[in-house]
Amino acid sequence: MSDCGDSDVLWIPYKERPEWSDVTPVPEDDGPNPVVVIAHSEKFEDVYDYFRAVLQSNEKSERVLHLTKDALELNPANYTVWQYRRDLLKHLNTDLRTELDYVEAVIKNSPKNYQVWHHRRVLVEWLQDPTMELELTGDALLQDPKNYHAWQHRQWAIKTFGLYEKELDFVDNLITDDVRNNSAWNQRYFVVNNNLGWSDLICQQEVCYTLEKINFVKNNESAWNYLRGLLIHDKRGLSGNAVITSFCEELYKNKCRSPFLLAFIIDVCEDAIKKKDTNCFHNADRAVELCQALATRYDKIRSKYWNYLCERYKKYQSEQLSNDNKTNDLIIDE
């Protein structure tokens, strides 16, 4: 990475290198009246003039491999250079393991660059060797635990090569470090979904895990979303899991008014209403009450949303009322 150097004293332009004297640099042809012109440095123009030249002559040699390195240091987002480099690697039969080292260094410098991660993925595919990918992405996530590219690459490696074994532990560590790390919670779902499965036992274990984390930080959207998400796989559904519903009521009783708790109870009410299995805790009245509480006190930024949702439960209330009236009429008729 440092052979073209931070120090300009060491840098010799390609046009002054005797070993490149056989190549005529090709300037960029941006047309007569270009716009959005980037005033590139002399170094940039020099390197890319030579890259254009070798692209034109289709030269595939070691020196061109070095040239692409220089070109990529100047612009790691140039996907054409990355592709040409891949062609070179194949043509020269280069040791791909040194290439893996190189990409790793570029990733460390530009961890949010799409082309770099794509290049890494291609190399791993060629080598069919994922043994370093968990460490690589693990390191990247140490720097930024929410780096989308790192998570994407990690999921791909795990899924493609079946590397689930220690992933739940990895996820658990991240959640312990930061219970609000939404990426880690997403990864947890990924592991359970693809590797452990949603047996009743696993579901309940995950429920316990999540409730513990909610107890720790009650106002954490990630944990509440995960709870709702895993209940998709619980045949009891949102309103049928007594462990959860009593946990929620306990929190509520202890004055917790986290908007996520209140929203969850509303969702439980919705589920109960749909299943025609309402009770004193989960019914349209409670849903209305909670929507209004959220709109007026506990989640005011979303007041319009909660008022909108409230209309749905008010409708259920009036439907319930008219059903009750019908029933009363029937009773009176008898």
Place this chain on the structure above:
Amino acid sequence: MNNEGNKDMAHRQHVKYFMRFLNILPSSLSSHDTTRVTIAYFSVAGLDVLGSISAISLDLRSRIIEWLYRLQVHPDKETGDMSLCGFQGSSTINIRLDPDNNQFRCGHLAMTYTGLCILLALGDDLSRINRTALIQGVKALQTDEGNFSATLSGCESDMRFVYCAACISYILNDWSGFDIEKATDYVIKSIGYDYGIAQCPELESHGGTTFCALATLALTDQLDKLSEAQIDGLKRWLVYRQIDGFQGRPNKPVDTCYSFWVGASLKILNALQLTNYGSNRRYVYETQDMVVGGFSKWPDTCTDPMHTYLGLSGLSLIGENGLLEIEPRLNITKRAYDHLKCLHEQWVS
């Protein structure tokens, strides 16, 4: 179009800001070398939403158009092959290439999409666009999964390019290069357990990709493929992104650009009015630079064309005074969209 009654908007500075970017960028932005078309898009579309497309002189307008058309990749001269067709992002590698190396001169879906948007905003009639070729270029990029790659030569594939492909097909009024059923399937598969939508199936839900997915469904007229639960869940996930401004994922910092990505998503679901316009607006203005012009992701951070354009679009979505209306699916002004509709009528007749 005037800006009376909008003392908050540094209108003049933003116009100057975009005009500067249309002209010349410093060498520190070298890493944008292959994406210059997107910078031109943010600038032109930005001037458009400011109601200042006329700041672009007729001369500059034709310069931009000529420059763009030089980036259109045409069918192979010998074989007539169209799989590489589209727009490039820059002329970096536009040199005479041997047939062996021709594959490097290929279109990039994001550049084709933004290139077309620039032409529409400038009132070009697209008569120099080889529509069939561009659509064949789109077709060549769809995967079996329904996903799209950015280019034919070595690139990643994800929801961003599904969106670009849908926009291109919509703009050119030709869906023969876009398998709607497969793409819809891919979108649905990318809905997360929290009802947000990710870059690819099973990845973390994200505001930007949720926009790409929803806009795709809207453009392909497949919104009805979402279940009621999914729509309810999406609305909930999206409105939860509001802290004051909007964030892109749960528990992440807010960022001006999500005022567009999340705002437009909600607009498509007819639910933007359920958010707090005042807080959103206040946050975006905190990221405005009154001196240099432009908007940034966070307050007291450097401005850039993307955040500037998306900040303005985001404000337009909530009816900000002094801005033109935005067509949320394509992310162009209604003015440019109306021009497109005229072109569609002409093409049919």
